[in-house]
Amino acid sequence: MGRTLAEKVWDDHVVRRAEGEPDLLFIDLHLLHEVTSPQAFDGLRKNGRQVRRLDLTIATEDHNTPTLDIDKPIADPVSRVQLETLRKNCADFGVRLHPLGDVEQGVVHVVGPQLGLTQPGMTVVCGDSHTSTHGAFGALAFGIGTSQVEHVLATQTLPLAPFKTMAITVEGELPADVTAKDLILAVITRIGTGGGQGYVIEYRGEAIEKLSMEARMTICNMSIEAGARAGMIAPDDTTFAYLEGRPHAPRGEDWDAAVAYWKTLRTDEDAVFDHEVVIDASALAPFVTWGTNPGQGAPLSASVPDPASFADASERHAAQKALEYMGLTAGQPLREVGVDTVFVGSCTNGRIEDLRAAAAILEGRKVADGVRMLVVPGSVRVALQAVEEGLDKVFTAAGAEWRHAGCSMCLGMNPDQLQPGERAASTSNRNFEGRQGKGGRTHLVSPQVAAATAVLGHLASPADLSDIPALVEA
Ligand SMILES: CC(C)[C@H](C(=O)O)[C@@H](O)C(=O)O
């Protein structure tokens, strides 16, 4: 029987297989950040161990880094200790680190791909749930816990429980105003936040094949929000074109050999998935969340749902609770929900294409009175590119704040937080209670919806701006 993409990558990494035991897999790339690595390094120290493969291990600072005054000492003591600990650990063990102020610093899931470290057919791990992002390259990439981080540091291997396979086939073409973010939000609303549990999802179909690498990363990034172990997309010419020439991509004959192997990484015709979902791309529309988990979403043109409309009792209860927390009323049109904050950034939507999309909408327009808009590039490289293209000027001219790279308000481990009761349209991936600050309310949106929302002050899509022409045509 044929094998799926995920099964092929798995099989190519098994270093030990024994009856009744989990397979032991070789890990090709181990990414580290300040939040989930301290105890792992402590464990190595306690056991007198070294990092087994320094060449396959790389660290960056992202969660606790400030986005203002980065040349000043870090004011928040918790963040300062977190960053100092990572610096000491990396120095003690010889791990390559891109600290705050370094040109390669940024959100770990933005940095790996842009350096060409993430490649098709690899196993990629990080003590971070959104490691699923790297699956966009046809890598098997998943988040691990701190004890697993220690195991990988010490051995470059990991015992892993078997997974089930799911295909999400997106047929047809996405309408012009529908983005990868709208698609993945719609998928999670459809299958639920537990719908992917135990599965590695492979996204396929015409609409997926047409997406850029950055859009594919947005999709795979949020696989974890459907509960999946990982998300993957088969590598193709789009993948190869993105990788070619990047600092860590193979070169010359090695490149040719790599591409020849990567081309074999496709699900065989006769492979069977454990579960299949089919989505009609043409039926999708701009999508936003109204609740407190990423599966509580609806098209922007819809209204806040009535909890009573959910057949399932626990969903009904969850919706009820979510509306209370979010301060929303059933039946309220989503377009009428006003926001005070707009956040463009994160490993979901903090790459250059996302910033370009937001800037194109803000060009010649103004952020609405009373709305604070933060634009936080996913990495320093993204920031530099944006500056080269003049996007930073577009943001600041519109009244938005242009910040330094990092996770920032995606989870508010730095000073970028919502105040209690504040409401944000956010291009990030989680809308849990308090995620962006205690009492803060989050609506997950695409960069396009974020920008239109900033201009109008209420949830909106670019189409809603047609009667508010830009002052200067781009
Ligand atoms: C802090 C980290 C462990 C966490 C994760 O695992 O995803 C964070 O990145 C997040 O997005 O919630």
Ligand code: SF4
């Ligand atoms: S940007 Fe957000 S989702 Fe991504 S790693 Fe940072 S905190 Fe996690």
